[in-house]
Amino acid sequence: MSARILDGKAIAARIRAGLAERVATLSFRPGLRVVRVGEDPASGVYVRNKDKAATAAGFDSATIHLPAETTEADLLATIARLNADPAVDGILVQLPLPAHIRTEAAIAAVDPAKDVDGFHPLNAGRLAAGQPGLVPCTPRGVMHILAESGVALRGARAVVLGRSQIVGRPMAQLLLGADCTVTIAHSRTRDLAAECRRAEILVAAVGRPEMVRGDWIAPGAVVVDVGINRLPDGKLVGDVAFAEAAAVAGAITPVPGGVGPMTIACLLENTLDAAIARRGAA
Ligand SMILES: Nc1nc(=O)c2c([nH]1)NC[C@@H]1CN(c3ccc(C(=O)N[C@@H](CCC(=O)O)C(=O)O)cc3)C=[N+]21
Secondary structure (H helix, E strand, C coil), rough: CCCCCCCCHHHHHHHHHHHHHHHCCCCCCEEEEEEEEEHHHHHHHHHHHHHHHHHHHHCCCEEEECCCCCCCCHHHHHHHHHHCCCCCCEHHHHHHCHHHHHHHHHHCCCCHHHHHCCHHHHHHHHHHHHHHHCCCCCHHHHHHHHHHHHCCCCCCEEEEEEECCCCHHHHHHHHHHCCCCCEECCCCCHHHHHHHHHHHHCCCCCCCCCCCCHHHHCCEEEEEECCCCECCCEECCCCEEEHHCCCCEEEEECCCCHHHHHHHHHHHHHHHHHHHHHHCCC
8 A cells, every 4th residue: 555544533533623613702602503404314423513513513413303204295394494593504405315305496485694514405506606606515625625635626537427416526626726637537438448548647536446446546646535424333434445545645535534524624613604704704
């Protein structure tokens, strides 16, 4: 193994400590509400970790757990109540939602000023237009990792593997905003391996365990692995075959301990940003 390990867990801890210091200077506690519907098992860990991190940093955090049978109308009513609650600065509707609820309807119901996931079309549009707004947590976290690790972005060839609304697309926008030359590759891309091999910065966000092999990576490339896949044996792996990739790459994020903890730190960062934008830094 030759690659430098980019320690997202350590960077996230520093960000959370900095947020805690800033929150301590405020006359109010930034309010975060996570709305969870039903029992998606992957969401359980995330919601617990987020709640712990938020409370430790001085946020007023709570999860509203609705039963799986909740109707779309009831979910929208819950969101409307949180939109109207002045103590609530950030609202996150945990995905995936049960199949009988339209995800787009839930996302569009969140007040864009409280949309700490950055998933509302207004915030997605602002990002695409290069305007300030709330940015999705995972791509924001990836940009922090690249900045903290001293990766030069201007003019660099970046390949984003995956085109989801949640990671791939906003990730590409942020890299473009930082003057990278950005390619978005995906499941229909002809010769994915060759596209990836051109990358000086490769961000893998496809949700397929260990799909990116060592020979997909250019020697010395920076590899950011967004995937968090649980194998049947319980082991957590990324979208990148770590050992193979680490033998070739210049730097790489591990799973766990890479992008995942950054997502949570950036959720808190977004919540503080939203709070200060709404209330001022009083
Ligand atoms: N509206 C919405 N926003 C989300 O941001 C969102 C969501 N829904 N639904 C579920 C996914 C998943 N997600 C994770 C974040 C952090 C870790 C994380 O901290 N992972 C640790 C390991 C955790 C473990 O041990 O399982 C790590 O990678 O080191 C995992 C998963 C956010 N999500």
